Amino acid sequence: MTHDPNGAPPGGVLERLTAALRADDPAGAEGARRGPPPVERWNPDYCGEIPMRIAADGTWHYNGTPIGRPALVKLFASILRRDPDGRTVLVTPVERVGIEVEDAAFLAVEMAVEGEGEGRSIAFRTNVDDVVPLDTDHPLRFERDGEGGFKPYLAVRHGLWALVSRALVYDLVDLCEEREVAGARWFGLAAGGRFHRIMPAAALS
Known part of the structure; x- marks a missing residue:
């Protein structure tokens, strides 16, 4: 699997997450939003884990490669939450996926x-x-x-x-x-x- 030299993750589930946010907010997932995403109101089905990890030093990784675009990290951080079962997830209106957090988000x-x-x-x-x-x-x-x-x-x-x-x-x-x-x-x-x-x-x- 190839990786963007600027640290952007490849397509697939992350592309779908970004597209879902753009659909929810026409201003654009990496542009100015009207406010923080209402992740507490979104409860789609759990779709399993993805190979994303927040290291103890705060660096976000996808498939073992650091995500080097701060705007992309902030985007994913904005849709992060901890579910009642203790799982840390990225959530949109249509998808909920688990990620690994080594220490704190x-x-x-x-x-x-x-x-x-x-x-x-x-x-x-x-x-x-x-x-x-x-x-x-x-x-x-x-x-x-x-x-x-x-x-x-x-x-x-x-x-x-x-x-x-x-x-x-x-x-x-x-x-x-x-x-x-x-x-x-x-x-x-x-x-x-x-x-x-x-x-x-x-x-x-």
């Missing part, structure tokens, strides 16, 4: 901060240019990494999460503090009207 690569304490506002930009505020609808969760540290993830949309890049982790740590919560000391981050608990303070020693 997105990366948070930029952060803007204003204010202090619970009144602090934080917003993130992802690698596909979603701008996501840290708030009740878009909380942080934390997981331990293999080195004993922690990996923050930000809720983005449709059950999908963004891994906060390592460079931003250091910026987040600078904003963290210890607080007593329900009788226990916690290390965490105050923002978006709440205290985001990361780990028990005792685990820092």
Whole structure:
């Protein structure tokens, strides 16, 4: 099978997905849309998996080859969701296909901060240019990494999460503090009207 030297995947199922989006939005799949695709309302039959993978570093691959066109990656990211069974799928009004996600669907690569304490506002930009505020609808969760540290993830949309890049982790740590919560000391981050608990303070020693 041959591949476009610019990183565009070959035809077939991806061509059908793109065509379905153009039919749904006459403005064009890679042009300006009236708004984000309403993937939460689309429930076509599941058509199986395709050889697409989102690597841990956020790179999208098709048949083992990186997709080098940012507009195409953003297109597919716009129709991505996580189904209740845990499967990550690309979905259009007529087709739903599963893909592999090594870690998180997105990366948070930029952060803007204003204010202090619970009144602090934080917003993130992802690698596909979603701008996501840290708030009740878009909380942080934390997981331990293999080195004993922690990996923050930000809720983005449709059950999908963004891994906060390592460079931003250091910026987040600078904003963290210890607080007593329900009788226990916690290390965490105050923002978006709440205290985001990361780990028990005792685990820092």
